[in-house]
Amino acid sequence: MKNCKDIVMIVEKRELEGLGLLDRLRLRFHFLLCKGCEKYGKDSALLHKLLCQQKQRLEEKIRLSTEEKSLLKSRISNQ
Amino acid sequence: MVTKNNIDTESLVELYGDYLFNVAYSKLRNRELSLDFVQETFLTILEKGDQFEERASLRTYLTTILNRKIIDFWRKNKRQATDNLLDDGGMYEAPDTASRPTDFGLLELEKQNSLAECMQKLPSQWREILEAKYEEEKSGEEICKDFEITKSNFWVIVHRAKMALRDCLGENFLS
Numbered sequence: 001m002k003n004c005k006d007i008v009m010i011v012e013k014r015e016l017e018g019l020g021l022l023d024r025l026r027l028r029f030h031f032l033l034c035k036g037c038e039k040y041g042k043d044s045a046l047l048h049k050l051l052c053q054q055k056q057r058l059e060e061k062i063r064l065s066t067e068e069k070s071l072l073k074s075r076i077s078n079q
Numbered sequence: 080m081v082t083k084n085n086i087d088t089e090s091l092v093e094l095y096g097d098y099l100f101n102v103a104y105s106k107l108r109n110r111e112l113s114l115d116f117v118q119e120t121f122l123t124i125l126e127k128g129d130q131f132e133e134r135a136s137l138r139t140y141l142t143t144i145l146n147r148k149i150i151d152f153w154r155k156n157k158r159q160a161t162d163n164l165l166d167d168g169g170m171y172e173a174p175d176t177a178s179r180p181t182d183f184g185l186l187e188l189e190k191q192n193s194l195a196e197c198m199q200k201l202p203s204q205w206r207e208i209l210e211a212k213y214e215e216e217k218s219g220e221e222i223c224k225d226f227e228i229t230k231s232n233f234w235v236i237v238h239r240a241k242m243a244l245r246d247c248l249g250e251n252f253l254s
Contacts, residue, residue, distance in 0.1 A: 017219065043245050073088055077088050
């Protein structure tokens with residue numbers, strides 16, 4: 001049976017790479033027995049979501065036009 | 080240290096202008112307003128560059144400044160919105176929601192801002208590995224090669240970084 005130290009590594013792998021059936025079952029069984037690890041699993045999933053959202057916000061690639069860049073440069077230089 | 084003397088404004092705009100504008104626009108959905116906030120962010124870093132301790136990347140630091148300014152703006156507008164709901168004739172005016180988030184949106188932005196601040200507090204290697212994974216979307220193998228670490232090290236670092244972020248954000252913020 002996996003100990004908590006191994007389980008948290010499996011949790012991280014779940015977020016970033018996905019898990020096979022065996023590891024998914026291991027996690028589920030361990031979470032039944034260990035509420036600390038179950039809590040960590042939830043927190044890790046939420047952190048993963050927040051970190052992904054930071055990236056998603058930048059997906060649109062809105063850019064400054066040439067005129068906007070020139071305006072920005074002149075405004076900053078003149079302050 | 081970042082000051083007007085040791086970094087030219089042209090480089091600042093060229094290096095970080097698009098990125099910060101993208102961040103601002105994703106929240107404000109208004110070009111003119113986003114441009115103003117980016118300008119204010121650059122002016123702040125030029126005025127207070129001696130407070131930049133270079134523990135984090137300059138981009139992360141600039142993003143934190145920008146997010147703080149946007150949150151302050153929204154909080155101020157939220158207060159004013161309730162004061163200004165009546166026009167001169169005493170009729171209700173629907174608030175302009177184009178650049179103002181819902182309370183849920185503001186909370187989400189605060190979470191993102193706090194997350195950016197907490198990322199800045201991480202040891203540089205941990206932060207760079209998280210950025211490589213989440214922002215650059217590199218594979219675990221590529222990251223291990225770039226940072227010269229084993230796959231086991233990679234998982235340990237991700238785990239420790241997340242534990243540190245959890246502690247920094249606090250239990251209440253995550254719930």
